[in-house]
């Protein structure tokens with residue numbers, strides 16, 4: 001087993017996840033089997049109970065784990081699906097150690113951070129690498145070096161490196177080189193301090209990835225090299241890129257792939273980036289543009305919708321059309337009529353997932369616009385459920401229709417709690433989660449969009465479309481086109497509309513740069529078609 005440890009210094013939010021994913025890609029391009037593990041030093045067992053404003057979106061894995069959003073970056077960059085063991089938290093480690101202690105596994109000993117907590121961390125890392133059949137495991141340590149919470153993890157990695165011996169571990173430290181002052185001077189001091197912090201705990205970085213707004217000049221690289229005890233070629237400059245998918249090539253161009261294979265005593269084969277480069281070439285060449293309006297409740301923090309944003313990037317790299325996203329806070333829509341008028345001019349509408357009452361009315365209004373103005377629409381999870389509410393209110397004439405999540409006493413609960421959720425205690429990991437089989441109606445728009453009638457998609461919800469309203473929906477033109485094996489509604493569409501599709505699941509989690517998700521492709525293609533051929537309503541009436 002070989003290990004690459006990626007730590008971060010100076011500040012969080014440097015793109016450590018993208019760096020780690022890109023390093024994985026460099027090795028994968030050389031045919032080396034890799035996997036990635038993320039350490040989140042917080043005490044939560046998983047990210048499922050966290051507000052998106054704290055840590056961005058909750059990324060759901062096939063096995064139903066509610067993970068940190070970096071797992072999404074890993075899956076997208078590696079083109080591999082990961083399981084919940086690839087997201088380690090302090091909560092998980094402590095839970096395992098305490099369970100062992102209660103079972104008597106440590107009988108007679110005093111249970112301590114070192115060696116018991118560090119031992120459990122090392123055991124998990126080895127197990128994850130082995131189960132994944134990976135030759136190299138990349139371990140990203142969340143947070144910033146110096147944080148109290150990450151200490152046991154860094155100590156465990158230091159021990160692991162010693163145990164594995166020479167040529168088995170590489171330490172990569174990601175830092176910020178800020179550019180300050182009137183003449184735009186690059187400052188190395190924060191990097192020096194964070195490397196000193198790392199060395200104080202016995203870790204010497206082999207590579208320093210310097211993030212910043214501009215490329216590093218040779219003298220700055222030399223300075224970092226001198227102060228931080230790494231060769232100048234091991235100081236890598238990664239300035240901000242137009243798209244994160246450029247980063248593997250930026251690293252490759254500075255010899256990082258070869259350097260990693262040298263550090264880990266691995267054969268250095270010529271890397272293959274054919275599909276990756278094709279994606280980037282199409283992405284950069286994009287001509288024309290379409291605008292997708294996104295109506296959500298956490299729009300101030302784009303990370304809350306990261307996988308949707310990436311899914312649209314994947315479409316851009318596939319179709320060669322710039323996809324511009326315009327963001328609307330759902331709560332503002334009822335207060336400001338000009339916002340609806342702007343949404344009316346968008347080429348497509350996406351209403352993503354969410355929870356709770358806030359912003360619901362704005363989403364209903366935006367969906368009504370897309371339905372009546374024939375604007376291509378994709379409703380995901382809560383967006384799908386709210387589309388059912390909109391249809392019930394405005395087409396079925398059930399003015400008070402709602403979801404029991406919004407209005408527990410509504411006379412028309414068109415969306416209601418899933419049977420298996422009733423009486424459930426506890427909030428962590430209790431929703432209907434993970435990959436589930438969805439059967440699609442042959443000939444439906446969604447089946448044609450996927451090009452198949454059976455798909456596996458990831459879920460995260462407590463509520464569902466109420467079966468008592470199926471017949472009325474169908475009779476009024478909302479066709480149920482996808483169901484789960486146990487008969488839950490998974491998707492619907494309006495036949496007499498260019499693209500009005502709602503899905504209970506989360507397609508955004510499965511989109512990859514080399515394989516964009518069919519529903520995002522379908523939405524954008526419908527938007528393009530509508531742009532080229534004016535919608536019937538906009539044409540002058542035919543002469544008879």
Ligand code: GLN
Pocket residue numbers: 352353354355356380381382383385405460461462463464
């Ligand atoms: N709040 C809805 C539910 O629990 C939708 C969840 C979501 O959008 N992820 O069913």
